[in-house]
Amino acid sequence: MRKTMDSDNCRVYACVNQKGGVGKSVTSTNLSIGLARHVQKILIADLDSQASQTVSLGWTQPDELSTTIATQLGKLVENKPIDPHEGILHHAEGVDLMPSSIELSGLEMRMVNAMSREIVLRNYLAEIKPDYDAIILDCPPTLGMMTINALAAADRVIVPVQPEYLSVIGMAQLFDTVALVKKQINPGLQIEGVLITLANMRMNLAKNTLAIIREAYGESVRIFRHPIPYSTKVKEASAAGKSIFAYEPNGNAAYAYGKLVKEVERNGRQIGADVRAAKEVELSR
Ligand SMILES: Nc1ncnc2c1ncn2[C@@H]1O[C@H](COP(=O)(O)OP(=O)(O)O)[C@@H](O)[C@H]1O
Ligand SMILES: [Mg+2]
Numbered sequence: 433m434r435k436t437m438d439s440d441n442c443r444v445y446a447c448v449n450q451k452g453g454v455g456k457s458v459t460s461t462n463l464s465i466g467l468a469r470h471v472q473k474i475l476i477a478d479l480d481s482q483a484s485q486t487v488s489l490g491w492t493q494p495d496e497l498s499t500t501i502a503t504q505l506g507k508l509v510e511n512k513p514i515d516p517h518e519g520i521l522h523h524a525e526g527v528d529l530m531p532s533s534i535e536l537s538g539l540e541m542r543m544v545n546a547m548s549r550e551i552v553l554r555n556y557l558a559e560i561k562p563d564y565d566a567i568i569l570d571c572p573p574t575l576g577m578m579t580i581n582a583l584a585a586a587d588r589v590i591v592p593v594q595p596e597y598l599s600v601i602g603m604a605q606l607f608d609t610v611a612l613v614k615k616q617i618n619p620g621l622q623i624e625g626v627l628i629t630l631a632n633m634r635m636n637l638a639k640n641t642l643a644i645i646r647e648a649y650g651e652s653v654r655i656f657r658h659p660i661p662y663s664t665k666v667k668e669a670s671a672a673g674k675s676i677f678a679y680e681p682n683g684n685a686a687y688a689y690g691k692l693v694k695e696v697e698r699n700g701r702q703i704g705a706d707v708r709a710a711k712e713v714e715l716s717r
Contacts, residue, residue, distance in 0.1 A: 442561040443703045445568050445624065445696070446586035448610075451602055452573035455592040455629035457485045458666055459692075460570035463590070465675035466693030468526040472565040475520070477501055478532035479553075479582055480572035481540070486531040489523050490673030494533040497521075502535035504556055509539070509546045516559035525675055528564075540577045550617055553581035566700070575609050583613040587703050588624035590696075595631050595641035595659070600648065607649065624699060627692065628659035658691040 445463070447456045460476055468474045478485035478501065483494040491497065499519025507514045521529045543549045557567060569582040583589065589610055593599050603626070614621040628641055642655060661684050669679035676686045 442564050443566045443588065443700050444557060444561075444586045445566065445588050445590055446571055446579075446582040447568060447590050447592065448571045448579060448582065448606060449591055449593060449603070450573055450575045450579070450606060451594075451599060454594050454599065455627075455660065456573075457488060457570050458670065459590065459592045459627060459629065459660070459689075460485060460568045461488060461670070462675050462677070462689040463693060463696060464527045464566075464568045465523075465525045465677060466689055467566055467697065469677065470693070470697065473528075473563065474526075475528045475530060475560065475564045475567045477530040477553075477557075477567060477569050479536070479569055479578045480532055481534050481536035482572070483532040483534070483536075485570045486529065486533070488670035488673065489521075489529055491521060491529075491531055494531055495535075497531050497533060500531045500533045500535060501556075502533060502539045504530075505552050506535075506539050506542070508552050508555055509543060509549075514556070514559070516556065517563075520560075525678055536578070543577050543581075549577065550580050550584045550613075553578075554585035554618075557585050575606065580609075580613060583610060583621060584617045586618070587620060588622055588699075590624050590627060592627045592629045592660075593641075595628050597644060600641055600644045603645075604648070623653060624696065625654035625656045627656045630662045631659040632662050656692055656695055658688045658695075660688045660692070661685055 447460045449456055464474045464476045476485060486494045503519060504514055519530065521531055523529055543552060546552065569586060571579045571582050591603060591606065593603060610621060610623060626645060645653060645655060663683060663685040665680040665683050666676055666685050669676045672679060676689055680686055
């Protein structure tokens with residue numbers, strides 16, 4: 433396996449929204465595979481005990497997998513040695529997957545009493561970061577222990593949101609949580625952007641949503657330029673264990689996800705530079 437030598441070069445993105453069904457998992461899949469198509473080495477970590485990411489990438493019996501993210505984090509909680517690469521699966525479209533299973537919900541409960549419980553995932557990722565250009569964390573629909581662990585481990589947060597008033601207003605709690613984790617645990621954490629998903633373009637809702645986001649959260653929050661349209665092909669692609677790029681490469685959803693990949697890539701070049709600059713400041717203290 434190619435080593436990127438320096439874990440500073442690995443960007444970590446958390447795909448977060450405490451609301452379910454907003455396209456976190458679909459976005460994690462298509463962003464990861466889109467980046468992998470640009471010859472990058474990408475890992476997706478499924479952090480949801482529902483394991484829908486694991487299932488939609490084709491491992492339809494996650495509870496039969498011998499090693500999942502729950503196994504690895506469980507060993508770290510108990511201070512046992514791990515082989516960080518154990519359990520990582522390889523998808524036909526060139527990405528790696530650290531799968532999840534229902535076991536993760538039990539682990540989350542055990543973590544509540546663990547020491548350094550917020551940085552268990554960060555400690556795990558530190559071991560595998562040298563092997564990847566980027567890691568995408570597909571978060572569960574809560575702001576619980578796994579999402580906090582994801583925010584503690586991430587460089588950037590991507591927030592998929594449906595173009596509805598209540599969904600947009602619900603982001604306030606998420607932004608507060610991000611701010612808290614940034615202050616207490618992970619000073620480098622930043623919001624990469626808000627991604628409008630499941631958009632029905634004809635109704636112009638996406639446009640209204642932009643206005644609501646601007647009004648509620650100000651100009652400083654980046655909103656990705658291309659909303660992801662509602663498309664039944666997206667669902668079909670998941671059922672087939674494929675990305676939208678493989679399933680319907682010339683459709684409007686593949687076009688929009690392709691644009692997201694480009695935007696994330698462009699912004700990503702800045703992240704490595706930021707991390708290195710922050711380290712230099714720390715060293716010079
Ligand atoms: N752009 C889209 N068009 C149509 N269906 C979508 C789209 N994005 C997601 N879906 C579907 O909506 C459901 C929820 O998406 P998912 O990514 O699992 O959300 P989350 O991870 O936020 O719970 C899934 O059935 C998925 O296939
Ligand atoms: Mg999901």
